[in-house]
Amino acid sequence: MGSLLRAIExxxxxxKRIAIVSGIGCSSRAAGYMNFQTLHTTxxxxxAFATGLKMVRPELTIFVLMGDGDSTAIGGNHFIHxxxxxxxxxxxxxxxxxxxxxxxxxxxxxxxxDKATTAPYGNPERNxxxxxxxxxxxxxxxxxxxxYHLSMLDKLIEKGTKNKGFSVVEAMTYCPVGYGRLNKKxxxxxxxxxxxxxxxxxxxxxxxxxxxxxxxxTVGIHHQQxxxxxxxxxxxxxxxxxxx
Ligand SMILES: Cc1ncc(C[n+]2csc(CCOP(=O)(O)OP(=O)(O)O)c2C)c(N)n1
Numbered sequence: 001m002g003s004l005l006r007a008i009e010x011x012x013x014x015x016k017r018i019a020i021v022s023g024i025g026c027s028s029r030a031a032g033y034m035n036f037q038t039l040h041t042t043x044x045x046x047x048a049f050a051t052g053l054k055m056v057r058p059e060l061t062i063f064v065l066m067g068d069g070d071s072t073a074i075g076g077n078h079f080i081h082x083x084x085x086x087x088x089x090x091x092x093x094x095x096x097x098x099x100x101x102x103x104x105x106x107x108x109x110x111x112x113x114d115k116a117t118t119a120p121y122g123n124p125e126r127n128x129x130x131x132x133x134x135x136x137x138x139x140x141x142x143x144x145x146x147x148y149h150l151s152m153l154d155k156l157i158e159k160g161t162k163n164k165g166f167s168v169v170e171a172m173t174y175c176p177v178g179y180g181r182l183n184k185k186x187x188x189x190x191x192x193x194x195x196x197x198x199x200x201x202x203x204x205x206x207x208x209x210x211x212x213x214x215x216x217x218t219v220g221i222h223h224q225q226x227x228x229x230x231x232x233x234x235x236x237x238x239x240x241x242x243x244x
Contacts, residue, residue, distance in 0.1 A: 001030045003150060003171070004063060004092065007157035011061075019060045021050040023075065025067035025101045027094030027173065044074030047082045050089050058231045061161060064091045068109040069099045072128055076108065083137035086165040087230040092157065093130060093168065096175035104178035115182040130170045131222040140165035142223040146172035146195035149219060156221065165229050172217060 008018060018036040022028035024043035031038045037060070041049040050064045071079050071093050082089060098116060099105040106116035106123050109130070113122045134142040141163035143156035153171055160167035174180060174191035185191050195217065202220040205213055 001033065003153040003157055004030075004065075005034070006154045007161060010154070010158050011161055013061055013161075017060055019050075019053060019057075019062045020065060021046050021053065021062060022065040023067065023070035025070050025094075025099070026175070027067040027096070027100070028065055028070065030065050030094075044070055045078065046070065047075060047078040047089070047091065051078075051082065051085075051087055054087055054089055054231055055234070058088075058235075062089050063161075064089050066091065066093055067100065067107075068093060068095045068097065069105075069107040072108040072130065072133070080133070080137040082166050083134050083139040083168070085230040086138055086140055086227050088164055088166070090157070090161050090167045091169070093170045094173045095130065095170050096173050096179060097127075098175055098179040100175045100178045104175075104182060110179075114179075116179070117182070130168065131218070134168040135223045138166070138227070139168050139223070140225050140227050141167035141221075142170075143168070143221045144170040144172070144217070145219040146199060146217060147174065148192045148195035149199060152219065159221065163224070165227060 015036060020031045020034055020036050020038045022031035022040050023046035031040045039049055046064050046066050050062050054062055095109050097110050099107050104116055105118040108128045110116050110123045110127055112126050115122060131142050131144055141160045143160060145152045145156055156169050160169050172195060176188045176191055180191050198216050199219045200216045202218045202222055205218045
């Protein structure tokens with residue numbers, strides 16, 4: 001939340017033109033602490049609400065705050081179609097590798113083998129790589145970092161906001177209670193240190209072997225491209241149809 005506020009300050013955007021849309025979860029509570037135009041919506045549907053808002057108020061800069069369960073489980077379909085449409089929204093995914101608010105169930109971002117209350121013998125499922133999912137589905141900006149690397153997180157959000165299209169920023173945000181305790185990751189400080197020790201810049205990762213990257217977090221801008229933006233494309237087509 002601090003990174004988002006610092007990025008907004010840097011971008012010098014008029015406060016009244018900023019909307020924060022969030023789903024339901026620990027992460028989505030962030031919307032309630034910020035004094036912008038805020039919508040705290042339903043679990044998994046933040047992107048659907050944000051899509052409607054952007055279509056009727058295209059002048060708004062919209063940040064969509066979601067948890068990993070919110071955005072990739074119940075809201076997974078909205079996520080891939082938002083990427084595909086390239087609608088000008090700024091999704092910020094707080095990835096704590098678990099369903100935090102409801103007490104630590106496994107999410108699509110719980111690493112295989114890790115424990116969750118619904119996976120007491122270790123998670124048998126493979127986890128998504130949000131960056132790969134976003135890029136494959138058509139997002140025009142995808143960046144990832146951790147809450148240890150705060151200045152990088154500020155910059156990733158800032159750059160993503162400047163992108164005209166669907167931007168995804170994945171912020172690894174540790175949950176020492178729901179995930180850390182079950183997986184013996186230590187306290188909050190130990191989890192932050194784990195981020196510090198295991199982050200690899202995406203540029204460097206390109207020249208590393210898959211085995212070396214096992215268990216590492218690749219951080220930085222993973223993807224950037226330009227493509228037609230959905231609301232503009234939609235309006236252009238309406239205009240053309242009206243002209244006959
Ligand atoms: C339709 C619906 N299904 C389930 C829930 C219960 N629920 C509330 S928060 C949550 C999971 C939150 O996990 P995540 O999205 O990863 O966010 P976090 O709390 O970890 O930030 C669930 C399943 C709900 N509120 N609404």
